Amino acid sequence: MASKTESRVADANTAYEGLSREQLIEAYRIMHTSRRVDDREILLKRQQKIFFQISGAGHEAVGVAAALVMKPAYDWFYPYYRDRALCLGLGATPYQMLLEAVGAADDPNSGGRQMPSHWSFPKLNVVTQSSPTGSQVLQAVGCAEAGRYFHSHPNAAKKASGDYREFKNVTFHGDEVTYVSLGDGTTSEGEFWEGLNTASNRRLPVVFVIQDNEYAISVPVEVQTAGGNISRLVSGFPNFHFEEIDGTDFVATYAAFSRAVSYCRAGTGPAFIHAHVIRPYSHSLSDDERAYRPNAERERDAARDPASRMQMFLIREGILDENGINRLEKQVEEDLQIAVDQALDAAPPAPDTVMQFIYSPDLDPASSAFDTAPTVSTVSDGKKTAAKTMADLINATLRDEMTRDERIVMFGEDVADCSREQYLQEKLIKGKGGVFKLTSGLQGEFGSDRVFNSPLAEANIVGRATGMATRGLKPVVEIQFFDYIWPAMMQLRNELPLIRWRSNNGFSSPAVVRVAIGGYLTGGSIYHSQCGESIFTHIPGLRVVFPSNALDAAGLLRTSIRCDDPVLFLEHKRLYRETFGRAPYPGPDYMVPFGKAKIVQPGTDLSVITYGAVVPRALQAAQKLEREHGVKVELLDLRCLSPFDWEAIATSVRKTNRVLVAYEDTLSWGYGAEIAARIADELFDDLDAPVRRVAAKDVFVAYQPILEDVILPQAEDLFRAMKQLAEY
């Protein structure tokens, strides 16, 4: 008898793709637990004890299979909301999940900030997930790139004091794999395709998991996907391992994951698993699928329920009998009841914590630690070194920081000197280094794995940077023109600046996004002249910097790189090579703290608050006003727009009692509107005249220079407004 049992076990090991009976029972236990947590949450929602519910029902076999094949706290996970079973399989508990459902202070996912099923388990390498469908894909790609980078630059992973590295732990493994999942409907998002493209091209160890339940809320798959099958569409991507499977069959799904993950682990390339699953419940508790799915179709689905299939499988194979199933399910129920009771008792977050973790609690870029003097550089004959342009000093700062910090990588459109490296090596060409040459020479100096071209896709740039920075790299990426930043808007508004807050400080993503911005180009026209900084200063969690001169650009860029928050660094194209504001090289440690305005010129009669390319124009107007009318203007350059220097504004306005706010962007709802409103609100008693604004006309910039001149604010416009205000 004994030998018969042994041979049965041996058969099972081959029959069940190497899974032991214990593993199969455990797989069922997790699948069943996952379903029961959903059911309990549904009940709690109906009792109004939680506020939202979305289930992982029908998707459990996929999650458990992935969790069995992959390794928590070793591999990396970018799941989506149906991945409850995955997270349970990786080690998360029902209690931790229910804490998010009730919105508890101790919720490890988000501290009560996110809806349930928005997973974030830092200890397991489950990276904070958001609600926008598909925005996780490019971040997963960046995460995989970071793992590869650290593997080839192990020194970069070391901690260093004095900057963000002190607070950013790095772990990595040479054969780690990144999991990213999404639904069938979400494959319609452009970022999905951008992710496939880069993973394919760079042979990245990413497992893309499409959980195809044939619906995106009420929209069926044949409407989303040309021909109705995503596998057919993606089959042309090179370097991929493809699997299309019945994701309700646990053993088959496990086998597919085993093949796919070992392909990725070996470093061969990415894998694509297309799992056909079911959605036995409505999309969420806010949806009633009976409105768009007839009973017959729903019954057809129910017959393929992965949890029931697994239960029948265990019985059929003699792995568990009905008593065994009952015992297991009873235990799950008892444990769940304890978890529910505890979660319902859990304390909610204190209301005064809402502003915590918008920015790094560890490093304040407005502090004096970021206030350093330039080292006056001299040449051999004792003279000061020549004045450099803003472009020169940005390039020099990037070079210095790359030397100092091996975690820095740079990419964007055309930022490399030459992607076809052999041309550089053979010295056949000089190299490009950015359309404005700001990154010139950096690829040659630091190597093609630190400075490289991205595809022409802005979401790709910011999404990958977000994933990389989450892992501890310091991407300093470039958006070629502000006018083309919009494909990255999902990442810039809903992802990059929110990683820290929505995970309750579980993760952070302090990337730097450099952007060429602004007009006054003579012929720049509609699509090479835009401003629009207020759209970004409106985003909590994002620092926004806008220097007007070479020295500030160097100091603020260094602060941007060394700080622990995501930064949008706006570089005015017209100022790149302007004579105004040139400065000698200030040395490799020169920093300007955030949120500190500069008094460009002190005065007593009128304050002008501005920044960027309006600074030299306002200065010209102010000098003329003093020359011709003896009016002394105090000119303030904000330099940093978020945070901004309210103290400096208030001090100046209290002194002069008159204020003009000037900016290059269109007048209405522009950045200066907020400044003007706050002055009117808090400094009303100090004003002897209304708060005035000068800005662009409410129209896009036109090509013909005569039109451009009349649209953008000019020195004469500023002069006129200053004079009127002084005379008021």
Ligand SMILES: Cc1ncc(C[n+]2csc(CCOP(=O)(O)OP(=O)(O)O)c2C)c(N)n1
């Ligand atoms: C960018 C974005 N658009 C719309 C929504 C609203 N929404 C949430 S889930 C969903 C359907 C997703 O369907 P699918 O990708 O098939 O995943 P499933 O829910 O079926 O698992 C939609 C439209 C969203 N969250 N994000």
Ligand SMILES: [Mg+2]
């Ligand atoms: Mg779907």
